[in-house]
Amino acid sequence: xxxxDPLIELRGVNKHxxxxxxxxxxxxxVGRGEVVVVIGPSxxxxxxxxxxxxxxxxxxxxxxxxxxxxxxxxxxxxxxxRAEVGMVFQSFNLFAHKTVLANVSLAQIKVRKRxxxxxxxxxxxxxxxxxxxxxxxxxxxxLSGGQQQRVAIARALAMxxxxxxxxxxxxxxDPEMINEVLEVMQQLARDGMTMxxxxxxxxxxxxxxxxxxxxxxxxxxxxxxxxxxxxxxxxERAKDFLSKILKH
Amino acid sequence: MDVLTDNFSLYGEGFLGTVELTVxxxxxxxxxxxxxxxxxxxxxxxxRVFGTVWVTVLRNTPLTLLFxxxxxxxxxxxxxLPFEVxxxxxxxxxxxxxxxEVLRSGINTVPRGQxxxxxxxxxxxxxxxxxxxxxxxxxxxxxxxxxxxIALAKNSAIAGAFSVTELLGTxxxxxxxxxxxxxxFVWIAVGYLIITLTISAIFHVLEKRWGVAR
Ligand SMILES: Nc1ncnc2c1ncn2[C@@H]1O[C@H](COP(=O)(O)OP(=O)(O)OP(=O)(O)O)[C@@H](O)[C@H]1O
Ligand SMILES: [Mg+2]
Numbered sequence: 001x002x003x004x005d006p007l008i009e010l011r012g013v014n015k016h017x018x019x020x021x022x023x024x025x026x027x028x029x030v031g032r033g034e035v036v037v038v039i040g041p042s043x044x045x046x047x048x049x050x051x052x053x054x055x056x057x058x059x060x061x062x063x064x065x066x067x068x069x070x071x072x073x074x075x076x077x078x079x080x081x082r083a084e085v086g087m088v089f090q091s092f093n094l095f096a097h098k099t100v101l102a103n104v105s106l107a108q109i110k111v112r113k114r115x116x117x118x119x120x121x122x123x124x125x126x127x128x129x130x131x132x133x134x135x136x137x138x139x140x141x142x143l144s145g146g147q148q149q150r151v152a153i154a155r156a157l158a159m160x161x162x163x164x165x166x167x168x169x170x171x172x173x174d175p176e177m178i179n180e181v182l183e184v185m186q187q188l189a190r191d192g193m194t195m196x197x198x199x200x201x202x203x204x205x206x207x208x209x210x211x212x213x214x215x216x217x218x219x220x221x222x223x224x225x226x227x228x229x230x231x232x233x234x235x236e237r238a239k240d241f242l243s244k245i246l247k248h
Numbered sequence: 249m250d251v252l253t254d255n256f257s258l259y260g261e262g263f264l265g266t267v268e269l270t271v272x273x274x275x276x277x278x279x280x281x282x283x284x285x286x287x288x289x290x291x292x293x294x295x296r297v298f299g300t301v302w303v304t305v306l307r308n309t310p311l312t313l314l315f316x317x318x319x320x321x322x323x324x325x326x327x328x329l330p331f332e333v334x335x336x337x338x339x340x341x342x343x344x345x346x347x348x349e350v351l352r353s354g355i356n357t358v359p360r361g362q363x364x365x366x367x368x369x370x371x372x373x374x375x376x377x378x379x380x381x382x383x384x385x386x387x388x389x390x391x392x393x394x395x396x397x398i399a400l401a402k403n404s405a406i407a408g409a410f411s412v413t414e415l416l417g418t419x420x421x422x423x424x425x426x427x428x429x430x431x432x433f434v435w436i437a438v439g440y441l442i443i444t445l446t447i448s449a450i451f452h453v454l455e456k457r458w459g460v461a462r
């Protein structure tokens with residue numbers, strides 16, 4: 001698909017785990033302001049793709065470019081670029097020894113070099129935006145999963161990232177908490193945040209995504225608009241996958 | 249019984265010698281152990297190799313051999329220092345290998361996701377380690393670090409064989425003076441007990457203060 005203003009570009013990306021070829025010549029471009037949902041069967045390489053985009057996972061060949069800059073190797077330059085690409089994990093990964101407020105403020109102080117008061121102010125603003133202003137002084141273990149995930153989103157937003165990556169942000173949640181997280185994500189999408197979302201939430205894909213990327217066996221098999229993908233998938237793999245997940 | 253009262257200043261000097269060795273060597277071991285543990289989890293391969301070699305060599309060398317190597321070896325390279333300093337070096341380096349491994353196992357108890365979250369926010373390796381991983385590892389490593397430092401206090405007795413004033417070494421003088429060897433050793437043991445129980449108490453307090461479950 002032609003993308004006008006590319007923010008994240010992957011070209012010919014390959015990665016192995018031992019003999020397993022988890023990413024096979026992956027090409028993907030995400031435009032500024034675009035929401036791309038990545039779906040596919042378990043083990044198809046969705047998480048790896050997501051983690052490669054901010055180099056939590058190193059790739060063997062190919063190029064990953066963020067806003068015109070190739071991802072550097074380890075070191076300060078990589079850290080700087082990572083700050084521009086937020087990540088939200090399936091298991092929240094809030095800092096267990098810090099309060100909710102400190103979770104959101106920490107990287108603002110350490111990376112963005114903001115003063116504590118300034119960072120805390122911004123944190124409270126973001127916590128308010130995700131509906132958790134009242135919980136600022138609590139520790140992560142005192143919150144429900146859905147609340148923890150919303151804090152994690154606030155924490156990522158605090159860096160003023162150019163893009164956000166979500167790896168199955170609702171998969172570890174009880175059903176009644178999924179919506180509160182999806183609503184926050186919907187709002188972000190409406191506000192024009194560039195997002196790459198690995199998810200099995202087809203409702204979210206239909207309503208918020210500009211494109212759906214279907215992965216199987218380490219390859220991108222389809223890359224189309226949600227309407228096209230859900231109504232008339234081209235590949236057998238995608239038809240098979242959709243028939244399985246849409247049955248229930 | 250008189251052995252203590254008659255020779256209180258001799259015992260006192262030995263006791264203070266052991267305390268000094270323990271305190272300085274502990275400080276050195278903690279600092280070096282911390283640096284080596286950071287090396288062992290660093291993203292740079294050569295740092296990891298250095299840390300691994302440091303731990304492997306020091307942990308597998310008998311402490312007495314290490315004392316010989318430091319006391320007799322370093323002067324050959326023109327490094328002449330007081331015996332006390334050599335003893336602190338030998339004890340501190342030796343113990344740093346154990347501290348390093350304790351810290352590293354503590355680091356491994358912190359879920360991977362904690363470090364990944366920090367890195368994904370743009371924090372550097374040092375920031376991630378210092379602000380996220382080590383504070384959480386700290387809670388689990390307090391008791392084993394205490395044990396390691398108690399072992400250090402007792403290991404310091406080897407320094408006596410290299411004419412460093414310390415507690416165990418006092419027995420030579422006392423037995424030459426003809427005192428009952430049993431009582432001599434009883435009071436030496438009490439001296440060590442005071443030191444090791446003090447270390448236990450300090451770490452007990454630290455554990456109470458910091459080692460709380462989340
Ligand atoms: N650290 C690792 N070491 C070895 N193999 C791994 C590792 N991480 C992932 N894999 C393997 O790589 C393949 C792709 O994994 P990945 O986590 O990207 O899949 P996924 O599409 O996210 O699956 P899921 O829907 O189950 O999360 C899987 O077969 C997985 O077993
Ligand atoms: Mg996954």
